Amino acid sequence: MSLAPWRSLIARALHRNRSLPYARYVQLATVRPDGKPANRTIVFRGFLEETDHLKFVTDDRSEKTQQIADCPWGEVCWYFPNTREQFRIAGKLKIVDRADETLQKARQQAWQDMSEAARVQFAWASPGQARADLETFSPPIPSQSDPLPQFCLLLLEPIAVDHLELRGDPQNRHQYHFNQGTWRVESVNP
Amino acid sequence: MSLAPWRSLIARALHRNRSLPYARYVQLATVRPDGKPANRTIVFRGFLEETDHLKFVTDDRSEKTQQIADCPWGEVCWYFPNTREQFRIAGKLKIVDRADETLQKARQQAWQDMSEAARVQFAWASPGQARADLETFSPPIPSQSDPLPQFCLLLLEPIAVDHLELRGDPQNRHQYHFNQGTWRVESVNP
Numbered sequence: 001m002s003l004a005p006w007r008s009l010i011a012r013a014l015h016r017n018r019s020l021p022y023a024r025y026v027q028l029a030t031v032r033p034d035g036k037p038a039n040r041t042i043v044f045r046g047f048l049e050e051t052d053h054l055k056f057v058t059d060d061r062s063e064k065t066q067q068i069a070d071c072p073w074g075e076v077c078w079y080f081p082n083t084r085e086q087f088r089i090a091g092k093l094k095i096v097d098r099a100d101e102t103l104q105k106a107r108q109q110a111w112q113d114m115s116e117a118a119r120v121q122f123a124w125a126s127p128g129q130a131r132a133d134l135e136t137f138s139p140p141i142p143s144q145s146d147p148l149p150q151f152c153l154l155l156l157e158p159i160a161v162d163h164l165e166l167r168g169d170p171q172n173r174h175q176y177h178f179n180q181g182t183w184r185v186e187s188v189n190p
Numbered sequence: 191m192s193l194a195p196w197r198s199l200i201a202r203a204l205h206r207n208r209s210l211p212y213a214r215y216v217q218l219a220t221v222r223p224d225g226k227p228a229n230r231t232i233v234f235r236g237f238l239e240e241t242d243h244l245k246f247v248t249d250d251r252s253e254k255t256q257q258i259a260d261c262p263w264g265e266v267c268w269y270f271p272n273t274r275e276q277f278r279i280a281g282k283l284k285i286v287d288r289a290d291e292t293l294q295k296a297r298q299q300a301w302q303d304m305s306e307a308a309r310v311q312f313a314w315a316s317p318g319q320a321r322a323d324l325e326t327f328s329p330p331i332p333s334q335s336d337p338l339p340q341f342c343l344l345l346l347e348p349i350a351v352d353h354l355e356l357r358g359d360p361q362n363r364h365q366y367h368f369n370q371g372t373w374r375v376e377s378v379n380p
Contacts, residue, residue: 029219029229039219137360170327
């Protein structure tokens with residue numbers, strides 16, 4: 001496959017902002033069952049091999065997993081401070097849980113790619129519930145190879161990307177749309 | 191009035207992150223007319239006097255203004271890099287345009303509080319439309335006192351705030367809910 005035309009722009013932005021660990025943090029918007037929006041910071045974990053799908057991880061006990069089951073659409077907002085540019089990436093979200101049959105290997109790899117500190121958080125008490133006793137946050141260290149049952153790989157399959165560069169004078173803005181297997185790009189007003 | 195209990199936490203975070211201009215950038219999630227989420231970076235411009243309402247600005251020709259007219263709910267995600275903490279602020283959005291009768295003074299003040307560079311962007315060609323000629327991005331400098339017709343003050347009236355501190359061990363997370371005129375706080379699992 002050939003990469004989407006916006007992939008090289010993301011790669012360049014990641015490189016030029018590599019001094020900032022939080023340049024890999026993005027904000028993911030989803031829709032709640034009551035129709036209101038939700039928004040939270042998540043960590044970008046690379047692209048799924050041979051695809052343009054963004055990888056994240058989530059806990060199947062989290063609110064966002066439930067929201068995505070109800071409405072599988074998401075939009076990531078990704079601001080890069082050093083280069084002063086923003087990517088808005090809209091697309092379909094896919095939860096890869098322990099029952100998924102086609103992407104189990106990718107789920108396992110995502111687990112193995114995380115730090116131990118990140119893995120152990122999946123053994124903590126249920127997120128968003130009334131604060132549990134302190135000892136529940138010191139669980140046994142989970143296996144490095146086999147994901148805990150509640151661990152999910154979260155994929156975003158982009159259908160539209162809006163790239164804004166604040167540094168231009170005037171600023172530059174390009175919109176990419178995926179249609180019938182092809183990405184088209186258009187220059188628009190910022 | 192007394193300030194909401196999370197106001198001092200925001201003030202502290204702004205102070206401790208004051209070395210980063212982009213610590214005033216937040217991501218606002220809204221819902222599109224087709225029910226899918228939208229997400230973009232906007233600039234925090236303080237609180238509306240005598241209230242806990244967050245101030246932003248927008249252009250009435252932008253997609254977000256149209257989205258908000260259709261669905262007035264929003265959620266801001268605000269990540270502070272230096273202190274490694276996140277605020278998720280959910281609430282009702284209100285557009286204060288040139289026809290608004292009660293908050294016209296606040297709209298005018300927001301215009302005057304902006305830099306000239308920020309004000310002139312409201313005189314640019316319509317955002318999101320096919321790229322206009324270069325000269326349309328060098329319009330006459332607008333008045334410093336009177337807002338352009340398309341300029342809107344955007345208010346977020348919070349009803350829920352979720353504060354996550356990544357630095358704790360374990361992390362700390364508190365949820366604030368506004369109910370019958372009172373804020374209640376609960377400690378929850380991160």
